[in-house]
Amino acid sequence: xxxxxxxxxxxxxxxxxxxxxxxxxxxxxxxxxxxxxxxxxxxxxxxxxxxxxxxxxxxxxxxxxxxxxxxxxxxxxxxxxxxxxxxxxxxxxxxxxxxxxxxxxxxxxxxxxxxxxxxxxxxxxxxxxxxxxxxxxxxxxxxxxxxxxxxxxxxxxxxxxxxxxxxxxxxxxxxxxxxxxxxxxxxxxxxxxxxxxxxxxxxxxxxxxxxxxxxxxxxxxxxxxxxxxxxxxxxxxxxxxxxxxxxxxxxxxxxxxxxxxxxxxxxxxxxxxxxxxxxxxxxxxxxxxxxxxxxxxxxxxxxxxxxxxxxxxxxxxxxxxxxxxxxxxxxxxxxxxxxxxxxxxxxxxxxxxxxxxxxxxxxx
Amino acid sequence: xxxxxxxxxxxxxxxxxxxxxxxxxxxxxxxxxxxxxxxxxxxxxxxxxxxxxxxxxxxxxxxxxxxxxxxxxxxxxxxxxxxxxxxxxxxxxxxxxxxxxxxxxxxxxxxxxxxxxxxxxxxxxxxxxxxxxxxxxxxxxxxxxxxxxxxxxxxxxxxxxxxxxxxxxxxxxxxxxxxxxxxxxxxxxxxxxxxxxxxxxxxxxxxxxxxxxxxxxxxxxxxxxxxxxxxxxxxxxxxxxxxxxxxxxxxxxxxxxxxxxxxxxxxxxxxxxxxxxxxxxxxxxxxxxxxx
Amino acid sequence: xxxxxxxxxxxxxxxxxxxxxxxxxxxxxxxxxxxxxxxxxxxxxxxxxxxxxxxxxxxxxxxxxxxxxxxxxxxxxxxxxxxxxxxxxxxxxxxxxxxxxxxxxxxxxxxxxxxxxxxxxxxxxxxxxxxxxxxxxxxxxxxxxxxxxxxxxxxxxxxxxxxxxxxxxxxxxxxxxxxxxxxxxxxxxxxxxxxxxxxxxxxxxxxxxxxxxxxxxxxxxxxxxxxxxxxxxxxxxxxxxxxxxxxxxxxxxxxxxxxxxxxxxxxxxxxxxxxxxxxxxxxxxxxxxxxxxxx
Numbered sequence: 001x002x003x004x005x006x007x008x009x010x011x012x013x014x015x016x017x018x019x020x021x022x023x024x025x026x027x028x029x030x031x032x033x034x035x036x037x038x039x040x041x042x043x044x045x046x047x048x049x050x051x052x053x054x055x056x057x058x059x060x061x062x063x064x065x066x067x068x069x070x071x072x073x074x075x076x077x078x079x080x081x082x083x084x085x086x087x088x089x090x091x092x093x094x095x096x097x098x099x100x101x102x103x104x105x106x107x108x109x110x111x112x113x114x115x116x117x118x119x120x121x122x123x124x125x126x127x128x129x130x131x132x133x134x135x136x137x138x139x140x141x142x143x144x145x146x147x148x149x150x151x152x153x154x155x156x157x158x159x160x161x162x163x164x165x166x167x168x169x170x171x172x173x174x175x176x177x178x179x180x181x182x183x184x185x186x187x188x189x190x191x192x193x194x195x196x197x198x199x200x201x202x203x204x205x206x207x208x209x210x211x212x213x214x215x216x217x218x219x220x221x222x223x224x225x226x227x228x229x230x231x232x233x234x235x236x237x238x239x240x241x242x243x244x245x246x247x248x249x250x251x252x253x254x255x256x257x258x259x260x261x262x263x264x265x266x267x268x269x270x271x272x273x274x275x276x277x278x279x280x281x282x283x284x285x286x287x288x289x290x291x292x293x294x295x296x297x298x299x300x301x302x303x304x305x306x307x308x309x310x311x312x313x314x315x316x317x318x319x320x321x322x323x324x325x326x327x328x329x330x331x332x333x334x335x336x337x338x339x340x341x342x343x344x345x346x347x348x349x350x351x352x353x354x355x356x357x358x359x360x361x362x363x364x
Numbered sequence: 365x366x367x368x369x370x371x372x373x374x375x376x377x378x379x380x381x382x383x384x385x386x387x388x389x390x391x392x393x394x395x396x397x398x399x400x401x402x403x404x405x406x407x408x409x410x411x412x413x414x415x416x417x418x419x420x421x422x423x424x425x426x427x428x429x430x431x432x433x434x435x436x437x438x439x440x441x442x443x444x445x446x447x448x449x450x451x452x453x454x455x456x457x458x459x460x461x462x463x464x465x466x467x468x469x470x471x472x473x474x475x476x477x478x479x480x481x482x483x484x485x486x487x488x489x490x491x492x493x494x495x496x497x498x499x500x501x502x503x504x505x506x507x508x509x510x511x512x513x514x515x516x517x518x519x520x521x522x523x524x525x526x527x528x529x530x531x532x533x534x535x536x537x538x539x540x541x542x543x544x545x546x547x548x549x550x551x552x553x554x555x556x557x558x559x560x561x562x563x564x565x566x567x568x569x570x571x572x573x574x575x576x577x578x579x580x581x582x583x584x585x586x587x588x589x590x591x592x593x594x595x596x597x598x599x600x601x602x603x604x605x606x607x608x609x610x611x612x613x614x615x616x617x618x619x620x621x622x623x624x625x626x627x628x629x630x631x632x633x634x635x636x637x638x639x640x641x642x643x644x645x646x647x648x649x650x651x652x653x654x655x656x
Numbered sequence: 657x658x659x660x661x662x663x664x665x666x667x668x669x670x671x672x673x674x675x676x677x678x679x680x681x682x683x684x685x686x687x688x689x690x691x692x693x694x695x696x697x698x699x700x701x702x703x704x705x706x707x708x709x710x711x712x713x714x715x716x717x718x719x720x721x722x723x724x725x726x727x728x729x730x731x732x733x734x735x736x737x738x739x740x741x742x743x744x745x746x747x748x749x750x751x752x753x754x755x756x757x758x759x760x761x762x763x764x765x766x767x768x769x770x771x772x773x774x775x776x777x778x779x780x781x782x783x784x785x786x787x788x789x790x791x792x793x794x795x796x797x798x799x800x801x802x803x804x805x806x807x808x809x810x811x812x813x814x815x816x817x818x819x820x821x822x823x824x825x826x827x828x829x830x831x832x833x834x835x836x837x838x839x840x841x842x843x844x845x846x847x848x849x850x851x852x853x854x855x856x857x858x859x860x861x862x863x864x865x866x867x868x869x870x871x872x873x874x875x876x877x878x879x880x881x882x883x884x885x886x887x888x889x890x891x892x893x894x895x896x897x898x899x900x901x902x903x904x905x906x907x908x909x910x911x912x913x914x915x916x917x918x919x920x921x922x923x924x925x926x927x928x929x930x931x932x933x934x935x936x937x938x939x940x941x942x943x944x945x946x947x948x949x950x951x
Contacts (some may be wrong), residue, residue, distance in 0.1 A: 073555035085546035099554035472672035481665035501927035505683035528676035587769030650831030
């Protein structure tokens with residue numbers, strides 16, 4: 001168990017800046033997930049914590065000690081790789097025992113430690129097999145076992161589930177949560193899959209373009225994103241974005257106009273900066289409803305583009321006259337796909353405002 | 365493949381006949397070629413294992429006729445010449461070369477294939493360019509260098525100049541490139557030192573390539589004629605090739621069957637090797653060839 | 657900027673690079689220097705400029721060797737590859753055990769040490785009592801001095817050469833054939849292509865890179881031909897090349913000058929002439945390949 005601080009870390013390959021001024025503090029025992037699109041720098045950050053990648057500027061502190069110059073093997077971190085990286089010429093037992101063998105531990109100790117890790121992962125009966133004779137999920141467990149055997153202060157996972165099929169992935173996710181509960185060790189997990197991040201994380205760190213966009217609890221980020229990127233990245237289907245003009249500003253409310261062409265919307269809002277004339281609304285699919293008719297001005301007219309009917313829920317993809325796409329989640333009734341015209345209504349409580357620069361505009 | 369064709373063309377009239385003619389023809393040709401390929405070897409064996417004084421070529425036989433006569437001839441050669449000593453020299457020469465090339469080559473290939481270090485690119489380019497240079501060019505200067513080192517007629521003179529095999533390096537690099545980076549990183553995190561990664565990860569993972577290369581080097585050194593000829597001309601250092609060369613010399617006044625017995629003895633190790641490892645050898649050649 | 661972390665890498669490549677420098681780079685450079693000296697092991701060496709090169713180029717042996725080499729390559733490379741290609745097709749038409757069986761049998765000659773193959777063939781070619789001449793005698797044909805008649809010597813050599821190398825090329829071509837996706841053949845069959853059309857319109861074009869490799873490799877090794885003609889003729893530094901030097905080739909000529917006449921300077925110069933030839937031929941082949949790729 002260990003706490004970890006990352007202070008002012010930057011990294012570039014030649015002219016390409018991979019990480020810019022990253023600051024992050026991870027508490028002991030936390031399950032932290034780095035999530036972001038490919039190339040956002042999340043893997044690089046993980047590899048810098050492991051020591052496989054150098055951190056030329058800034059500091060990485062593990063239990064208060066700067067580890068920038070400490071050899072990867074001596075940092076007390078263990079890593080589980082995307083490809084598992086099991087040694088193909090060794091049995092599962094030898095794979096898990098490799099680090100102890102390198103450290104010249106006595107045979108009895110090795111046997112005992114590997115045995116304990118194998119028991120946690122229910123691998124006892126597979127220890128004599130080589131990686132070639134194991135299934136994807138089993139390989140994954142051996143790779144995790146190899147990490148457990150080292151009794152690390154921090155576990156690092158680099159997209160460990162992305163080579164598994166969907167069903168197995170869900171199952172392994174549950175196992176990882178249990179494992180974390182059992183070991184209580186700090187775990188850092190990298191993925192590009194936001195669902196995986198949401199289900200696993202105590203703390204979720206969203207990255208893009210080498211910058212930490214926001215970190216916090218998964219639901220905290222879902223409900224209260226700092227910027228358009230985080231808002232759009234988390235949640236499936238993606239949050240809807242609609243451009244609008246600010247028509248009137250009062251102390252505790254504003255009026256927006258030109259939504260989807262001509263609609264108006266009244267929003268409760270404290271201390272809106274009256275200089276801002278244009279905003280972008282972010283509305284999640286569950287905060288939009290299909291309306292019966294164009295009764296009031298806050299109702300938008302739209303055309304149905306297509307409908308995804310999943311049984312428990314229906315996603316209605318509609319096009320606004322402005323060309324913007326609006327996805328509506330409807331769990332009440334199944335959509336009757338005959339009409340192409342429809343009306344939608346936004347729930348003011350679920351509307352988030354973003355400036356033209358993509359930053360969130362919060363009510364004070 | 366023929367049956368597939370058959371399935372598609374069953375409608376064609378007279379196809380069954382066509383197929384059988386093709387099959388017969390195919391087998392005939394294949395067997396004829398096989399006979400041409402192995403005939404000289406079989407002929408050699410027949411000459412050796414036959415009563416002396418009856419030239420086989422005049423009275424060709426399919427099978428050896430006299431086992432004892434063949435053994436007697438081999439016995440004559442082994443007792444009257446230093447053939448066994450030449451065997452010893454050739455085997456030592458081959459084994460040392462194999463061990464050296466595998467060790468030195470795999471160490472260098474490990475670095476070239478998996479790591480970055482200053483000067484890597486130019487070094488690699490120079491070594492690969494050397495694959496284009498004919499052996500004939502370096503032969504004489506290398507001989508002179510070996511002579512200056514005082515290594516003529518020594519084992520190190522035979523072995524050492526051949527150890528930096530660019531071909532071996534190339535083959536091992538090609539293979540080691542397929543070792544995933546993550547494997548190396550996992551080992552690093554597991555606390556393996558650079559050398560331990562080479563020893564415990566890269567070497568065992570390259571076992572197939574190393575075995576194939578070892579076999580190819582064996583074939584090559586065993587059959588190497590020209591280098592022993594010039595660098596170890598003393599009878600004390602004769603390799604099997606040179607001893608056989610003495611028998612083979614046009615005016616050696618030795619009877620055919622004795623010459624053939626000497627040749628047969630020289631051919632045995634590679635033939636046995638081939639029969640044991642034929643699949644590995646053939647696939648090794650195919651691999652190094654189709655990647656070139 | 658030198659970093660301590662590079663030291664283990666450099667230590668690991670050091671043995672190879674040291675040996676490579678001493679036994680490859682140094683000989684090349686020193687050979688180049690030797691080639692400008694009159695140096696025959698007994699007398700002190702003397703700088704002669706380009707005289708070694710001139711002497712070689714103007715010698716009759718050189719022109720003879722080059723002429724032989726040209727005729728040899730023009731026949732042996734195409735014939736060898738054609739035979740190897742046909743063998744590969746033949747082996748490919750078998751399945752499972754028999755494919756492996758014939759592949760191995762056809763490969764057998766490659767395994768034999770060259771000195772051995774040459775000996776066997778010398779006996780096959782022996783006048784009067786050799787296998788070939790016995791067979792000819794059986795059909796009432798006169799005995800031919802295969803290795804001593806200037807009209808047959810080159811062909812006798814090529815026959816041995818093809819016998820030795822066909823298996824090697826066959827294995828590479830066969831591996832190339834295995835890499836051609838089946839779908840191409842299936843598509844061609846649906847298009848109604850015959851077996852022969854399949855070979856010409858799919859197999860050969862798809863094998864282009866492999867055939868290029870085999871040809872280039874064949875030409876480069878043919879340019880350096882030494883063992884076989886050396887062993888088929890005199891096999892000693894005082895006697896090689898056969899009657900009227902009909903089987904004299906450049907590397908033999910070079911070796912003779914070096915170790916027979918002990919003119920090491922000339923031999924070194926010979927080596928560089930050969931390298932130049934080989935490198936230019938290779939360059940031309942690669943240029944042709946590039947051109948061949950552009951429609």
